[in-house]
Amino acid sequence: MPNDFGRAVIENNPAWTQLLGLCPLLAVSNTVANAMGLAIASAFVVIGSNISISLLRRIIPDIARLPCFVLIIATFTTLTVMMLEAYAFDLYSRIALFVQIIVTNCMILGRAEVFASRQPVGRAVMDAMGTALGFAIALLTLGAIREALGQGTLLNDMDLLFGPAAASLRIDLFSTPPLSLALLPPGAFLIAGLAFAAVQGLRNGVNTPKDEADNTLTTERP
Amino acid sequence: MPNSLVNGIALLIIGGLCGLALTQTHKLTRAPIEENRTRQAQALLSELLGQVAPTNLQWISGVANACGDWQFVRGARAGYAGPIEYLALLTDTSTSISLRVTRHQETPGIADFIDHSKKDYLPELDNSPVEDWPSLDNISGATITHKALRAMAAQAKTLRRNAREQASCEATDA
Numbered sequence: 001m002p003n004d005f006g007r008a009v010i011e012n013n014p015a016w017t018q019l020l021g022l023c024p025l026l027a028v029s030n031t032v033a034n035a036m037g038l039a040i041a042s043a044f045v046v047i048g049s050n051i052s053i054s055l056l057r058r059i060i061p062d063i064a065r066l067p068c069f070v071l072i073i074a075t076f077t078t079l080t081v082m083m084l085e086a087y088a089f090d091l092y093s094r095i096a097l098f099v100q101i102i103v104t105n106c107m108i109l110g111r112a113e114v115f116a117s118r119q120p121v122g123r124a125v126m127d128a129m130g131t132a133l134g135f136a137i138a139l140l141t142l143g144a145i146r147e148a149l150g151q152g153t154l155l156n157d158m159d160l161l162f163g164p165a166a167a168s169l170r171i172d173l174f175s176t177p178p179l180s181l182a183l184l185p186p187g188a189f190l191i192a193g194l195a196f197a198a199v200q201g202l203r204n205g206v207n208t209p210k211d212e213a214d215n216t217l218t219t220e221r222p
Numbered sequence: 223m224p225n226s227l228v229n230g231i232a233l234l235i236i237g238g239l240c241g242l243a244l245t246q247t248h249k250l251t252r253a254p255i256e257e258n259r260t261r262q263a264q265a266l267l268s269e270l271l272g273q274v275a276p277t278n279l280q281w282i283s284g285v286a287n288a289c290g291d292w293q294f295v296r297g298a299r300a301g302y303a304g305p306i307e308y309l310a311l312l313t314d315t316s317t318s319i320s321l322r323v324t325r326h327q328e329t330p331g332i333a334d335f336i337d338h339s340k341k342d343y344l345p346e347l348d349n350s351p352v353e354d355w356p357s358l359d360n361i362s363g364a365t366i367t368h369k370a371l372r373a374m375a376a377q378a379k380t381l382r383r384n385a386r387e388q389a390s391c392e393a394t395d396a
Binding site: 027052056059060061063064068071072074075078079082083085086087089093097185 | 228229232233235236237239240243244247248250251254255258262327330331339
């Protein structure tokens with residue numbers, strides 16, 4: 001079962017490896033606070049929907065499984081929206097649109113179809129937690145880089161998530177932001193592209209020559 | 223039992239569970255959401271008015287303070303991706319208008335200019351004569367969002383006139 005968790009975080013990281021959920025990843029990762037807000041919301045939806053789908057897997061009609069998955073995911077997304085609007089209104093005002101489109105996030109529908117609908121609850125929970133953590137790592141990494149370069153700070157506006165006391169977490173790195181472009185959509189694409197390349201480079205570096213040889217053998221066709 | 227009946231019952235159970243979760247959460251969050259929205263609306267009214275706005279405003283067909291020196295008007299016009307809701311302040315003396323968009327579903331990034339928390343586009347137009355709004359931003363006025371803004375100004379004026387007639391105010395504007 002721990003393998004499910006580790007595999008979901010690293011090997012099948014939804015953002016860096018499978019390139020899923022890129023729309024919210026690029027749009028909301030302009031600061032760590034926004035990224036963390038979306039990461040928490042996405043985690044709630046993926047864990048809640050994986051548990052529900054796994055519990056209901058024996059009664060979900062095969063012929064209508066995709067509409068059922070979407071209904072369950074949409075329910076959890078709506079619950080998240082209502083909770084955010086009630087208890088984190090300022091953050092909701094900033095990221096509401098991207099929380100609402102979690103329902104169309106391929107990452108969550110993918111885990112429902114490939115894993116939760118075929119596995120018992122325990123394994124589905126571990127997979128969901130791994131997926132949520134993997135997506136959170138991708139969001140927070142991108143958020144930290146973009147905020148540092150584009151705004152010259154780290155952990156700004158954390159009071160939106162954790163109350164007024166968290167405002168003191170802000171770290172000022174540069175008096176003048178070194179790359180304001182990082183906050184804009186083109187900056188998001190550039191930094192995310194470099195990060196994807198770095199992750200792929202690391203993955204290739206980890207592969208031993210024997211692994212590569214094995215891969216070649218298994219992919220070669222007669 | 224036929225398969226279609228079993229599937230139908232299963233779908234009913236799943237739909238029912240989802241509905242139950244939504245209604246219970248709605249009950250739990252309704253009060254704080256209402257409180258947040260009221261607080262946000264009150265702050266917006268005060269920002270437009272330049273002083274603390276009265277909390278006991280009487281709204282008639284989307285218009286508050288219909289017979290006073292100024293009127294708040296709230297309404298909605300169709301944008302590119304759905305209705306754009308707005309709040310406008312119209313002054314009686316010069317028929318000038320200040321307008322804020324309170325809710326929209328326009329494309330993020332492209333239509334950020336209508337969001338006063340992100341851009342100064344609308345605040346910079348505060349107190350412009352209503353008659354000037356049709357010529358607003360002629361060059362880029364081809365977008366549906368810009369057209370919606372113009373329609374909002376026209377609609378706000380119409381709604382105010384209707385409300386003043388309905389409230390039988392002494393003087394009604396054209």
